[in-house]
Amino acid sequence: MFEMTIQLRVSDMEEGLAWYKELFQRDPDFVPHEGFVEWEMLPGSWLQLAEGTPTEGSGPLRLGVEDISAERERVMKKLNVAHFEIHSREEVPVKWGTFTDPWGNRLGFYEYLNKEMEAERMQTILG
Secondary structure, three states: OOOEEEEEEEOOHHHHHHHHHHHHOOOOOEEEEOOEEEEEEEOOEEEEEEEOOOOOOOOOEEEEOOOHHHHHHHHHHHHOOOOOOOEOOOOOOEEEEEEEOOOOOEEEEEEEOOHHHHHHHHHHHHO
16 A cells, blocks of 8 residues: 545535645635545645535544644634633543534544654655
């Protein structure tokens, strides 16, 4: 294996595209046809947004961030996401939180507790 994609569906593509552009703070990288767009989240890792019926109970898809509290505040303010708890456990090297988009897709963020580990992961992934 050398790449991966994950697909989320939204019932209204125009609204979904606007919402996800704000979440990712950028336009999609690829728009092959109407009702379908893609963002390359990391080299070889693509998030596809498709118009259709969301899959109930799927996910969550969690995205690594440097400051989970700041990202929670941003999505609550900019995307009207309901307040969500940030969790941690002693044996887990990250803290995390889960929320939903307006179509019921489960998403979330996670942040490394050890910033040296975070820097090493970023170096490994991003080069």
